[in-house]
Amino acid sequence: MTVVAAPDQAAKNLKATGFLLLGSLTFTFEVVLLRYLGDHVPFAQIVLFRALAQILFAGVWMSTTVGWVALKTSRPGMHIVRGLFSLACWWLYYASFASLGIAMATVLAFTTSLFTVLLAGPVMGEKVGPLRWAATLIGFSGVVIAAGLDHLKFDPAVIMALFSAAAGAGIVMSNRRLSTTESTQTIMVYIGLVTIVGVLPVAIWQGGFPSGWDIPLLALSSLTGCCGMWCNIEAYRIGEVSAIAPVPYIRLLFAALAGFVFFAEVPDPRFWFGAVLIVGGALLISVRRKARKE
Template sequence: MSPSFKGIGCMCLGVLFLALGDAVSKWLGETHSPVQIIFFRTLVSLPLIAVLAHFSGGLIKLRTRRPGVHLVRGLIYTGTMGCFVLGLTLLPLAEATAIAFVAPLFVTLLSVPLLGERIDAPVLAASLLGFAGVLVVVRPGGDAFDPGALVLLGAAVFYALLMITARRYGKHEHLWAMVFYMTLVPLVISAALLPWVWQAPHPWHWPGFLLSGVLGIGATAFITLAFRYAPAAIAAPFDYTAMLWAVLLGWWFWGEMPDAWVWVGSTLIIGSGLAIAYHDRRTTLKRRPTA
């Protein structure tokens, strides 16, 4: 099997794990506070990250000279998780997933003021098309507008900031150090807030908390492998298979079925993302030195 096909397979599997983790969080969110869900998810994830770091070169990989950077990234990640878990409890799974797809567009636009990067005209046009798709899904001012959509947009902005900081400091810090401290901060914060929101889990909720953490780390590992095997322009578009899983899981467990506007908006958002990926691939090929 070629490296590209391995990358695509890992990406699809990682996205499946993400979708399953979102479904588990939505289910748990019917009873428990997002703070409690974040606490158990990070409590399970952190030791697994340490184990993966150990087998990827040793715990020395967790050393850092930039604790302040990791603290900021951890706070951003806390905001990402909090908004996203809360949004999952307020909106149908497929609609929440569609809105979350806008995060890469925020990365593209925010990279201009925060990283000093330039955006080509085709990328800007595709980004505006994606935001038009978000407006179609959210429908602000309409009868179908749900304030939960704003919470999901907040999660997308936080996630974009997380990716921008990863791009800014990823060359200077090891991957597992970035992931470890990013997970440690929300664990500490949620642990401090837990006494005020604690709800005794039912016996069948404990496997859900455990599964949420395992699925999160599995998704991170497989998506990381995907980008090692295949170029980003090939692997990244398969992130949109999450929409298929979200529709299936939402229909199966909650009887949710997206309306026509969600499908139209999702098509615009996904189309803009694919257009940006295609443009990046063409630009990369043009910049390669000829033989």
């Protein structure tokens, strides 16, 4: 029997879809800017600006909602772990987009769901069923095809993108632990603080400071990334996961279009076949997770 969402929930799902579409557009705009900046701005500076923007964004959000008292925490160690995952994820994410085609880097970022399944058992003690294992294997076979690994084409940037996705899985798991006691704003502020502490020595060691148009472009890309993250948070706060699960993958089409328009990138048929397997595996995992909760 087909379950139809109540009118109230259907309206929320539609609103959530709008948030996810806006998030996909802003994330795509962010990586276009990063592709330009990555040619001459060190990644440490890009990550530093991103962390500063996150603190600013989350600070304003916190001051207008839960208040600054939310900075008080009894779990500093877990916040440090969460922040280190973000530092690794952001650095490798930006590095992969600087070297790979935008569409390829985007589809590899979607493998976070696959890594989450691999780590769910040993790290979270979750029982992973055969369907989710099958979906994970399908997804990783898509990585092999899309990236040409079956032809032994080992691009270091592909490895960076996959490590970024693995760090993203660490983010998902640490979020699950922290969200039981901490607000989203609190988590975001501490992510920014830990990332700044981790990346600032590298930024100082590399020397120099952005100048000219690089400064407003860095600020714009960083705030764009924060806005995209906020759109995703709001979408999953009000929408049903099973109803909106396919929407984020529209970002792949946005990425392919941006790559073609701005950088004359044209993915080959192998890429699209692999992308279908990656997205299909990730979707199956998402829908199956929702079904298990119900």
